[in-house]
Amino acid sequence: MFSSFRQAMAWLHTWFGLTLGFILMVVFFFGTLSVFDREIDRWSIPETRFEPQVMPSFDEMLLPILRSVEPSEEDYNTNMPLLHDLSQGPMTPRTELPADEFWAYTTHRDPVLIMGVGFRVPQPLDPEGHNHIHGNITIDPRTGKALPDDQLKIGSKFFYPMHFSLNWNWNRIGIYIVGIAAFIMMAALVSGVIIHRKRFREFFTFRPNKQTQRSVLDLHNLTGMVALPFHFFFTFTGLLIFASFFFFPVTHTQLEPLHKYHEMVEANETGLPHDRAGVPAEMASIDAMVAKAKQRWAEKDMPGEVGFLQINHLDDANSYVSIYRAGSDRVALVGEGMHFSGTTGELIREEPPRSAIAETEEFLTGLHLQHFEHWLLRWLYVFGGLVGAICIATGFIFFVEKRKRQHTLQGSSGSQVVDALAVTTVTGMLVATVSMLVANRLLSAEMVGKGYWEQVVFWGSWSVMLLHAFWRSSAVRHMRISPAWREQSILFALLAFAAVILNWITTGDHLLKTAFHYWPVAGVDLSLLVSSAIAIYAARFLKRRENVAVHKAIEFSAQKLEASRG
Amino acid sequence: MVEIVYWIAAIFATMFGMASLSLSLPNHWRQVTGIETSLPSRSEQLSLRILGYSSLVVALLLCLAADHPTMAVLVWVMLLSLAAKGIATILTWRQHWLKPLVWLFNRTELN
Numbered sequence: 001m002f003s004s005f006r007q008a009m010a011w012l013h014t015w016f017g018l019t020l021g022f023i024l025m026v027v028f029f030f031g032t033l034s035v036f037d038r039e040i041d042r043w044s045i046p047e048t049r050f051e052p053q054v055m056p057s058f059d060e061m062l063l064p065i066l067r068s069v070e071p072s073e074e075d076y077n078t079n080m081p082l083l084h085d086l087s088q089g090p091m092t093p094r095t096e097l098p099a100d101e102f103w104a105y106t107t108h109r110d111p112v113l114i115m116g117v118g119f120r121v122p123q124p125l126d127p128e129g130h131n132h133i134h135g136n137i138t139i140d141p142r143t144g145k146a147l148p149d150d151q152l153k154i155g156s157k158f159f160y161p162m163h164f165s166l167n168w169n170w171n172r173i174g175i176y177i178v179g180i181a182a183f184i185m186m187a188a189l190v191s192g193v194i195i196h197r198k199r200f201r202e203f204f205t206f207r208p209n210k211q212t213q214r215s216v217l218d219l220h221n222l223t224g225m226v227a228l229p230f231h232f233f234f235t236f237t238g239l240l241i242f243a244s245f246f247f248f249p250v251t252h253t254q255l256e257p258l259h260k261y262h263e264m265v266e267a268n269e270t271g272l273p274h275d276r277a278g279v280p281a282e283m284a285s286i287d288a289m290v291a292k293a294k295q296r297w298a299e300k301d302m303p304g305e306v307g308f309l310q311i312n313h314l315d316d317a318n319s320y321v322s323i324y325r326a327g328s329d330r331v332a333l334v335g336e337g338m339h340f341s342g343t344t345g346e347l348i349r350e351e352p353p354r355s356a357i358a359e360t361e362e363f364l365t366g367l368h369l370q371h372f373e374h375w376l377l378r379w380l381y382v383f384g385g386l387v388g389a390i391c392i393a394t395g396f397i398f399f400v401e402k403r404k405r406q407h408t409l410q411g412s413s414g415s416q417v418v419d420a421l422a423v424t425t426v427t428g429m430l431v432a433t434v435s436m437l438v439a440n441r442l443l444s445a446e447m448v449g450k451g452y453w454e455q456v457v458f459w460g461s462w463s464v465m466l467l468h469a470f471w472r473s474s475a476v477r478h479m480r481i482s483p484a485w486r487e488q489s490i491l492f493a494l495l496a497f498a499a500v501i502l503n504w505i506t507t508g509d510h511l512l513k514t515a516f517h518y519w520p521v522a523g524v525d526l527s528l529l530v531s532s533a534i535a536i537y538a539a540r541f542l543k544r545r546e547n548v549a550v551h552k553a554i555e556f557s558a559q560k561l562e563a564s565r566g
Numbered sequence: 567m568v569e570i571v572y573w574i575a576a577i578f579a580t581m582f583g584m585a586s587l588s589l590s591l592p593n594h595w596r597q598v599t600g601i602e603t604s605l606p607s608r609s610e611q612l613s614l615r616i617l618g619y620s621s622l623v624v625a626l627l628l629c630l631a632a633d634h635p636t637m638a639v640l641v642w643v644m645l646l647s648l649a650a651k652g653i654a655t656i657l658t659w660r661q662h663w664l665k666p667l668v669w670l671f672n673r674t675e676l677n
Contacts, residue, residue, distance in 0.1 A: 202593045204584075204654040226650035229643050331636040367640055374637060376573055380644035387651065 009191040016184045017395055018418065023166070023181040025392045025425040030163040031234070032385030033155070033433070035370065035378050038109040039520035040155030044440045045147070046507040049521060050111045053141040055104060055306045058286040061144045062115065066102045069117045070095055071133045080121065083131045088123040097133055098122065100276075103310040106141070108328040108373050109520075113141040128260055152451025154440060158458075159433075164238070167455075179246045185235045189228065196221050212545075213401040220394035223387045230384035231391070237368035240361070271348050272339055273318035281317040284345035292347060293323040293338040300336070304328075308335065311342060319343060328373040332362035396422035404476055405556070419482050420466075420473040427488035428465030430535075434495040434528070435461035441502035479553040486542040493535035496528040572632035576625045576642070580649035583621030585664055588653050589671075590614035597657055598664045610671045622646065 002008040033040065042049050056062065076094045084091045101118035118132035138147045152158060161167050168174030199205075199221050206218045224231070239246065251259045267274035290306055297304050307326030313319040319342030324335030339349040354362070366372070370381065396418060404415040439457035443450050465488060472484035503525060504510040514522035588594040595606045606614065625645060629638040656663050 201591060203591065204588045204594055204650065204657050206654050206658045208658060222651070222654055226654065227647040230647055233643075330634055331640065363636060372637065374633070374641075377637065377641050377644065380641065380648060383648055383651075384644060387647070 006195060009194045013188055013191040013195055014399065017188045017392075018399060020181040020184045021392050021395055022421055022425045023177060024185055025389060026166060026429065027163055027178055027181060028385055028388040028392060029429060029433075030159050032382050032389065034160040034163045035381050035385070036520075036523065037155035037160045038107070039523055040159060041153040041157075042111070042520040043503065043524040044154040044437065045151050046509070047147060047445075048112050048140070049507075049509070049518060050140075050142070052108055052111050053106070053113070055106055055113065055290075055309065056141045056144075058104070058290065058309065060287075061141075062104055062113075063102075063286070065137065065139060065144055065146070066104075066115060066117055067099070069099075069115075069135045069137050071097050071117075071119045071135045075134050079133060083121045083124055083126075083129070083133075085123050085125040092122050094133075099314050100132065101310065101312055102314060103308065105308050106326070107307065107371060108326060111141075112138050112147060114138050148445070150448065150450060151445065152454055154436065154454065158436075158455065164242075175242065175245065179239065179242060182235050182239050185231070186239075189224070189232055189235070192221075192224055193228070196225075199225065213398065216394050216398045216401060220391055220398055223391040223394065227384050227387040227391075230381075231388055233364075234368060234384070234388075237364045241365050241368060270339070272320050272322075273313060275318065276313045277317040279317040280315055281319065281343045283311070283315065283319065283342050284340075286311070286321060288345055289321050289338075289340040290323060292340070292345075293325075296338055296347075296350065297325055297336055302329075302336065304336075313342070317343060320348060327366070327371050331366045331372055332359065333366040333369060333371055334362055393422065393426045396426075400476065404479060408477055408479055408556075409560075413477065416473045416476045419476045420469040420484070423469035423473070423482060423484045423488060424462070424466045427485060427492060428462055428469060430492045430531075431465050431488055431495065432458050432462035434492060434499055437499045437528075438495055438502060441499065441506050479556050480549045481542065481546045483546065486539045486546065489535045489539040489542065493532040493539065496532035496535070500525045500528050500532075569632035572628045573641070576628040576632070576645055577649070579621045579625035579628060580642075580645045581652055583618045583625065584646075584649040584653040585656075585667055586614045586618035586621065588657060589664065589667055590618065594657055595668070598661050598668050600661070606671070613671065 002011065071094050073094065076097075080091055080094075097119035099117050100120035102115070103118075104113060104115040106113050114136065115138070116134055116136040118134055121131040121133065124131040136149075138149070139145060140147060158167065164178055165172070165174035166177060168177070203225065204222070206215070206222050208215050208218075210218075244251065264274055286309070290309070293306070294303070302325070304325040304327075306323055307328075308322075308324040310322045311319065312322065321340045321342050323338045323340070327333055327335065334354070335351075337351045338347060340346060341348050370378065400415045400419045400422070404419075407413070407415045436454050436458040439454050443453055447453070468488065469482070469484045472487070473482045475482045500511075503521070509518070509521055511522055511525055514525065516522075589598060590606060590611045592605050596602060596604055626638075626642045629642040629645070632638065633641060
């Protein structure tokens, strides 16, 4: 089929890159935004614009709040009928479910504290299973006041899941699609290096003044190669994070009995009870355990704050409390967990030093999940992500530029479709993203289902951009540049600017006030303004290119006409 | 705050390293000298590479001085990408910025 290995690689690179590249574009762009997901949360929920806090007193503040949390209606309605054994009697009413597990989580970038309760199903169908109905709450840790549950954390609960699941949760299909795309990304990187291996001799080359096809390929190769370590490591570690999910999804299917057995063995080895004793007991002071855990970390030469705290088997003789350290000062995601008896407050178990394999794995996943505190590295990741996005986008444009002449002569609409889809995933996605931010500032905070409508705006505006891109794409068939690129750039620039102004009007926070005082909001505003300026520049540049392309298209038609006559 | 000084120094070191490495490639050497026929001699090529790679090593040391080793390695790798992109940009629009570096190795080429 192919006369050389290189040709085979080119085929693989072109066609797999084209089909899954659109997914990769989404993954790269939203991955880039996820670097600052918490900051985007602050921007979109103005009530949470304050400095990050350490975890407040558990006994005095958090415990009473957790005791008042109710199971989520949605979770109850979906899962209770599946977990409850009807032969033992009717379902326990939602508000009467007993709490079994409490947890609280915070990071150095989260001013808010996220907490949750796992409620026990008293008569479960499978007594061995994890029979929990959940109820979550987000509070202001300074006052203990609950923050409205209805507000969508656009950064961490929409842009971030978009990065790894496309927010398509039906049977977790989004995660699988992203997994396949990531796998193809690895193949595309290797095949790309094979195709363009000669380029190492002109590693730093970019010739913007050559014809479009040439300069676009230059940029594609340049962005692919300069950030090759980033592209490779992020794709690889992304796959690694979901490895057990993608490659061996057997622990909860074929190997379920073994999985349960392993849990029992582990519980025996660690001394952390697997089941409730069924004997009610008073809980000891959690604050005292926190103090002890901090003291142990300090003794191990890694003083730190609490990041995650969980109480298991609440109010039972077998209860235990697990306390994990916030890992903001190192790459590896390690908690140095300390486990205490819930009733006596005694330290039952301290996690032993990890094996070399576990250390490596934690470093690799940690470098991707970036819980660390390092603003320079975060920005460098943004750079890497954007360079990756440029690499993918220029891949599409190269595909179109290379084939549009041929497609036009053959009367095929291939390039036209690819160009319209490229517009949708490049400028269309940007428009959808800022539209969501604009909607966030325009819709009232008290509005019921605000988060839902923000998502409607996101998907709605993206769909409109898709229609617009197809509507305007006929230019490609006539060897011209689709005006959709320029028009959507202008729309993006206007919306991004509007988002900054609306933030000022609705919250009173403008750059003069936030810069140097509250970086999360100032950073989002500045990024929007810079993006807006770049979009305007791009639109002007595209206009010039369009004019040149029109002349060329006329020449081309004249040649075609002559050829058909003669 | 002292780490910021190290990072800035590391950024310059990676840029300098990448600039030297780019000049060791005939294509880019010609771009900077502006003379179609000029080529770096073997010894010039070798010294440019030694200088280039050693600046990258210096940058790594600077990163290590600023951060925990695991973090420093990540910063260094990302700075290499940033510097490579930066030098590519300079070679596209501001080639003459690299002339002093050629001059350092070859005084006749630019006369």
